[in-house]
Amino acid sequence: MNATAVVRDDGFEVWAPTQAPEEALRVAAAITGMPVETGRLHPTQMGGGFGRRLHSDAIAQAVAVAKTMRGTPVKLVWSREETMRHGIYRQSAMVRMRAGFNANGRLAAWTHRISGQTKDDSHAMVNSTYGADSILFSIPNILVDWAAEPLGVPVGLMRGVGNSIDVFAIQSFLGELAHQAGSDAYRFQRALLDPATTPPEVPLLEFDQPLPSAERAGRLRAVLDEAAKRSNWDTPMPRGRGRGIAAHEYQGGFYAVVVEVTLDGHGSLKVDRVLVVADVGMLGNPRNAEAQVEGGVAFGLSSALYGRISFEDGMVQQGNFDTYELLRADAMPDVQIHWITDRQFWGDVSQGAVSVVPPALTNAIYDAWRAANPQAARLRSRPLAARDMMAVRKINLSINGEQHSAEVDEDTPLLWVLRDVFGLVGTKYGCGIGACGCCTVHIDGEAAFACLTPIGSLEGRNVRTIEGLSPDGTHPLQRAWIEEQVPQCGYCQSGQLMRAAALLAHNNAPTREEIIAEMHANLCRCGTYQRIVKAIERAGALIRGATIRPDESRSSG
Structure with missing residues (x-):
């Protein structure tokens, strides 16, 4: 972050890279105590702002210093560590998804509850529910709920805004529902994007094109179909590889993304290919549009894989690119982009892929895991930890x-x-x-x-x-268990036998106190403890070849 400012008796000037020049001018005026009209702002080239330069904190600091040095230009440059540790961070959130099927196996109810940080402005709820309250699925009962959770951490907008949270939850959840329904993520979502049954008035977000809900659903289904076709969706992947899909509408653009990955089982993940199919209306400069989408893919992968900010004793732990990783050239996948351009208006090309890439990635990872283990767990949080890849x-x-x-x-x-x-x-x-x-x-x-x-x-x-324990059930413990008639319901008995066997393997003549101490770790709801102790004593005698007198070794009932 950087800014240059000079404050004179009759006005002030600021040179700064900013995404919100009017707001920056107001902030500077408030600090100087001068009217806005006395100030001049010179916006400079800023590189990638990505939402961080919507905030004027560095400008405010430069102007505050310049105010104490009238007439002297003050140039302020934050170090990388200062920039990272005094940042405005993407909102953190927890999302709970629930859904219900009807008797015909179709989704009949959908609940999406978001609890998270908010920006301190009137758009807080909108930013947090971006992508959640505008879904185009043919589900008769949809509830989107939001609860603010202030955490005391400065929060702002990341590229993709609230979609980065909600699209990840929605598209991950769809994959789980598809599996439960015996379908796949592509066909399950396609069935939900039915123009004939889409709710007639699905909300539009700012910058969305005012299209009928049915047309929006049809457009999204079209890019989904094209992505499945171009990715050879029905062709099985080799062992250790996976393919995932996700789709979403964003600011007048419709995006479907397929990600293909390779896992080697030892912590190494390789993102092999990202296929993006987008319906964004007209393209003024196709090559620049492709660059925007490629950058969005890289941004989405960085967010999913590495984008972690952690705190200890109130301080941000990450300080530079050695502790806050970003995607590098050797990890950039092959990005293939296909445009559908048959509309006479403009749709977004800069941010749509950012939110769709992460769920497509985690769906692909799950696809690779599931081939080896049908009980594999889904990845439900971001960023992915190194252990997730192992x-x-x-x-x-x-x-x-x-x-x-x-x-x-x-x-x-x-x-x-x-x-x-x-x-x-x-x-x-x-x-x-x-x-x-x-x-x-x-x-x-x-x-x-x-x-x-x-x-x-x-x-x-x-x-x-x-x-x-024994191939034919003749282990001394098993024989003793029968002789002492130990089991009642029997559910805990395999665990009791195995702990007792470990004891006798190390000590075949344990005292009663040693038996009780060792068996303390195992519960028996039926209360067969006395018989268990007697059976272990009997088994020890059998192992030692000692003579057992029935009247001494058996329980009385």
């Missing part, structure tokens, strides 16, 4: 003495890999937080909670489940 990788491990491999999200708990991938359902789910012991297994001979153990931590390790 989600799918091949994990090799031994389970019950046999070598296995699984290509799954490395943060997936072992419990669900055992049950859903390998069909070993003897290990039970009880709590998911390591508080009940139902999921107890052995990892390298030690008792462990499968619900808390990420599969990514088990490369090359040995896992043993209840199915591997």
